[in-house]
Amino acid sequence: xxxxxxxxxxxxxxxxxxxxxxxxDTTLRDGEQxxxxxMTFNERLQVAELLDAMGVDIIEAGLPVASNGDFExxxxxxxxxxxxxxxxxxxxAFKDIDLCDEAVKPAAQPRIxxxxxxxxxxxxxxxQLEPEEVLQHVYDSxxxxxxxxxxxxxxxxxxxxxxxxxxxxxxxATIKAGASTINIPDTVxxxxxxxxKDLFERVRATVPNSDQAIFSVHCHDDLGLAVANSLAGVAxxxxxxxxxxxxxxx
Numbered sequence: 540x541x542x543x544x545x546x547x548x549x550x551x552x553x554x555x556x557x558x559x560x561x562x563x564d565t566t567l568r569d570g571e572q573x574x575x576x577x578m579t580f581n582e583r584l585q586v587a588e589l590l591d592a593m594g595v596d597i598i599e600a601g602l603p604v605a606s607n608g609d610f611e612x613x614x615x616x617x618x619x620x621x622x623x624x625x626x627x628x629x630x631x632a633f634k635d636i637d638l639c640d641e642a643v644k645p646a647a648q649p650r651i652x653x654x655x656x657x658x659x660x661x662x663x664x665x666x667q668l669e670p671e672e673v674l675q676h677v678y679d680s681x682x683x684x685x686x687x688x689x690x691x692x693x694x695x696x697x698x699x700x701x702x703x704x705x706x707x708x709x710x711x712a713t714i715k716a717g718a719s720t721i722n723i724p725d726t727v728x729x730x731x732x733x734x735x736k737d738l739f740e741r742v743r744a745t746v747p748n749s750d751q752a753i754f755s756v757h758c759h760d761d762l763g764l765a766v767a768n769s770l771a772g773v774a775x776x777x778x779x780x781x782x783x784x785x786x787x788x789x
Contacts, residue, residue, distance in 0.1 A: 561779040563755065564590050565599040567616075568628055570787035580612050586784075587616040590623060597624040597650060597779075603642040604635045610642050617646035624690065626650035631680035640687035651684045652722070654694030657701040657709055670705055677709050681716035691718045692755070698723035699730040699738065707745045714748045720779060721752045725768055728761025728789075732771035739775030755779035759789040 567586060571577055578586065583601070590598050598620065603610040617625045625646040629635040631653055643649035655676055656665050662673055677693070684691045693713040695701060701709075710721055723742065725735065735756070743749045756772035756779070758765040769780050 557778065559778065560773055561596040561753070563597040563599060563626070563779050563781040564595045564783065565781055566590070566783040566787055568599045568601050569789060570783040572789055573787050576787050580608060583612045584615060584619065587620065591620045595623050597626050599626045599628060599652060599781075600643075602628045603638045604629065610638065613642040614645060617643045617649065620646060624648040624650050626652045626692065628652045628654070631655040631676050633680070633683055636680060636684050636687070643688070648690070649688050650690040650692060651688050652692040652694060653680050653684055654696045655680065656696040657706060658697035659702060660700065661697045674709060674712060678712045678716045681713050681718050685717035692720035692722055693718040694722040694724060694757070696724065697726045699725045699735065700727065703741065707742060710742060711746045711748060714746070714752045719752055720755055722755040722757050722781065724757035724781075725759055728759040728765070730768060731762070731764060732767045735768045736771040736775035739772050739777050743776045753778045755781055757781035760786065
């Protein structure tokens with residue numbers, strides 16, 4: 540049974556501009572995973588400043604737990620950003636979530652983006668956890684994150700290979716715990732546009748509280764379909780696209 544470890548969490552309200560497609564730029568996090576694309580501290584600040592000036596809705600500034608340098612750059616970007624939401628990424632571990640909060644705390648609009656694997660192969664071999672244990676981790680990590688920020692994004696890592704019924708249970712529990720954005724990524728570059736569009740349509744139609752969250756796409760380009768899949772996800776009801784400058788990253 541899922542237990543709410545944090546009292547007072549309220550589901551996020553549906554955004555009034557429900558048709559606006561938000562741009563979530565992850566050049567500073569996913570982009571740096573491309574060999575040769577690593578940036579210096581000052582380069583990261585310059586990129587963030589340009590993204591903020593361009594009017595990007597959300598800037599994913601980095602993974603604070605990765606290094607002291609990542610933490611410091613996320614924190615400085617949070618201090619400097621004037622227009623964009625500043626997000627930091629964390630796995631579903633309390634210490635990592637707490638570190639993310641410390642990094643984005645200076646931001647006028649902070650977000651924490653937390654993730655855990657949900658596909659059978661990842662749960663068995665990567666996490667070595669049973670599905671019900673993962674579900675509890677999902678709920679607890681989002682509830683923990685809501686202790687620090689109101690803007691919580693949850694990421695079902697390897698979402699396109701997750702069993703549909705389980706994915707819907709995870710999404711419902713996550714929204715109940717307080718997440719306002721649900722990211723269903725194509726982590727291994729596995730899906731095709733029609734499949735991805737259908738996935739968003741089915742999840743949104745099946746999950747009873749799906750109207751209380753914004754759904755997001757995050758597509759990797761193994762099959763050369765990242766852009767097509769992203770647009771297909773929007774056609775299926777997603778209202779946030781996670782992308783990078785010039786397709787840097789995975």
